[in-house]
Amino acid sequence: MADTLTPMHVEIISPDGAIYKKDGVDMVIARALDGDFAVMKNHVPIAAALQVCTLRIQFGDEEERMAVFGGFLDMKDNKVHILAPLAELADDIDVARARAAKKRAEERLAAKKADLDVERAKAALKRALVRLATKEAKF
Ligand code: ATP
Secondary structure, eight states: OOOTTSOEEEEEEETTEEEEEEEEEOEEEEEETTEEEEEETTOOOEEEEBOEEEEEEEETTEEEEEEEESOEEEEETTEEEEEOSOEEEGGGOOHHHHHHHHHHHHHHHHHOOTTOOHHHHHHHHHHHHHHHHHHTOOO
16 A cells, blocks of 8 residues: 555666665656556556656655656556666766767758668657757757
8 A cells, every 4th residue: 555645656667777776755747658647655556658858856846857768657556666678767867968969860851861860860860859859958
């Protein structure tokens, strides 16, 4: 039985192990395949496949953001587990690198060369945009 006085515990697990753990979380906002959703304390159990998106973890007046590259969110008994192939804390994101990746992908898509792997270029662009959005950097 969940303790109704205890805010949520959030854990993000990637193939490198647990890369983020936090107690006392009030709300987690993520983007599922069918759109944005939020989980709050005492939410009914929920499981959702995630898009490449910015994960927002809110506690008190603060918010931490992470770029999450797909994966799965599971919430039960005030414990949120996110299993993701790759996740980056906003602080770890290199804005110049993300801008360069965005530019490369945009140039590839615009040039439309015969051997262009469109899906790959679009995915690279999406990763770069989500990194920049997570960092709240100017595109
Ligand atoms: P790039 O073309 O710059 O390598 P990418 O989107 O192709 O970008 P990924 O394949 O998603 O890169 O990631 C490869 C590794 O590089 C991962 O460990 C990822 O965390 C790291 N990485 C990629 N871009 C950045 C960035 N802008 N800031 C910090 N780490 C990054």
